[in-house]
Amino acid sequence: RKEVEQDPGPFNVPEGATVAFNCTYSNSASQSFFWYRQDCRKEPKLLMSVYSSGNEDGRFTAQLNRASQYISLLIRDSKLSDSATYLCVVTPPGYSSASKIIFGSGTRLSIRP
Amino acid sequence: EAQVTQNPRYLITVTGKKLTVTCSQNMNHEYMSWYRQDPGLGLRQIYYSMNVEVTDKGDVPEGYKVSRKEKRNFPLILESPSPNQTSLYFCASSYPSGGAGNEQFFGPGTRLTVL
Numbered sequence: 472r473k474e475v476e477q478d479p480g481p482f483n484v485p486e487g488a489t490v491a492f493n494c495t496y497s498n499s500a501s502q503s504f505f506w507y508r509q510d511c512r513k514e515p516k517l518l519m520s521v522y523s524s525g526n527e528d529g530r531f532t533a534q535l536n537r538a539s540q541y542i543s544l545l546i547r548d549s550k551l552s553d554s555a556t557y558l559c560v561v562t563p564p565g566y567s568s569a570s571k572i573i574f575g576s577g578t579r580l581s582i583r584p
Numbered sequence: 585e586a587q588v589t590q591n592p593r594y595l596i597t598v599t600g601k602k603l604t605v606t607c608s609q610n611m612n613h614e615y616m617s618w619y620r621q622d623p624g625l626g627l628r629q630i631y632y633s634m635n636v637e638v639t640d641k642g643d644v645p646e647g648y649k650v651s652r653k654e655k656r657n658f659p660l661i662l663e664s665p666s667p668n669q670t671s672l673y674f675c676a677s678s679y680p681s682g683g684a685g686n687e688q689f690f691g692p693g694t695r696l697t698v699l
Contacts (some may be wrong), residue, residue, distance in 0.1 A: 479624075514674055514690035515627070558626070569615040569686035570634060571680035576626035580609070 472497055477559050477575035485583055488549050492578045494559030495541045503568045504535055504542050505560040507576065515558055518544075546580075554582045588691035590675050595699045597665055605660045605694050607675030614622065615678040616658040617642070617688065618650065620671040633658055665698040667673045672696075 477494045482492050483556035496504075519526065521533040521542050532545040546553055559575035562568040597603055609616065617632040617640075629642030633652040637676045647669055649661040658677075669692060672695050676688040 474616040475626075512693075514692055516690070517687045554627050563594070567615075567680050567686060568641075570617070571629060572688065573629075573643075574619075574627040576624060 474498060474563070474573045474577075475559055475561050475575040477578045478558075479576060479578060483581045483583060484549060486549060486551060488582075489498050489545065489547050490494075490520055490549055490580060491543060491545045492559075493541050493543050494575050494578075495539075496573075497560075498560045498561075498563060499537070499540055499541070500564035501561045502564055502566075503562040504533075505568070505572070506531075506533060506544050506576075507558040507560055509556045509558055511555075515574075520555070524529075527572040544569060549580075549582050550583065551582050556580070585617065586689075588675055588677055588689055588696050590673075592693040593658075593692065594695050596699065597643065598699050601665075603662050603665060603696075605662075605673060605696070606620050607658045607691060608656050608690070609658075609675075610656065610675040611677060611679075611689065612655065613677035613679045613689070614655070615620075615680065616652065616672075617676045617678075618648070618658070618660045619674045620644065620669075622671050623662065630660070638673060665696075667698050670696060670698050680686055 506518040507515040508518045510514040527535045556577040617631040619627040631650040633639040675691040678688045
């Protein structure tokens with residue numbers, strides 16, 4: 472079983488729609504959680520950290536469910552510029568997220584006009 | 585401008601010919617890492633470094649070497665490249681802020697093809 476699993480998609484949704492992704496992780500002692508965004512053939516960039524209480528950044532909301540070992544990302548009022556691959560990232564126990572992070576293989580999102 | 589740079593950006597080589605991919609960051613970060621990205625497998629960590637002269641293996645270190653002689657530089661060395669090392673390589677840097685989340689800053693990537 473992979474340490475971090477994501478639905479690869481692609482998700483193809485119309486502009487303005489709300490879209491949600493889930494990601495599951497296998498190690499219950501994992502410490503910190505993130506969503507990164509990767510545009511085609513570009514480097515990954517941090518989208519947001521995911522906190523236990525849930526957090527929101529504009530149109531983006533991230534949630535963590537430790538009991539079920541999944542994190543989610545909700546994008547409201549999607550824009551064409553949201554088209555990208557979204558990477559779920561987990562820090563394994565015993566490590567700092569500055570040193571070691573585990574990536575999911577990513578979920579592709581395509582927003583159509 | 586704060587950034588991580590990698591060179592070369594594209595490289596085609598042949599099996600067995602030693603190569604080095606350079607990585608440099610200008611943010612005075614202590615931590616640096618190398619990843620490879622392959623379709624369906626995502627990004628996997630090759631090696632990381634916590635400071636000068638301190639390095640450790642990631643998840644897929646076989647066939648690679650690294651060194652950290654200066655804080656800003658973290659070169660990736662392939663002593664004898666093989667076709668299964670054809671991949672997209674990313675260097676990243678970070679600093680331990682002490683909080684729950686430390687962002688990793690990635691370079692633009694190096695696309696390597698080994699024939």
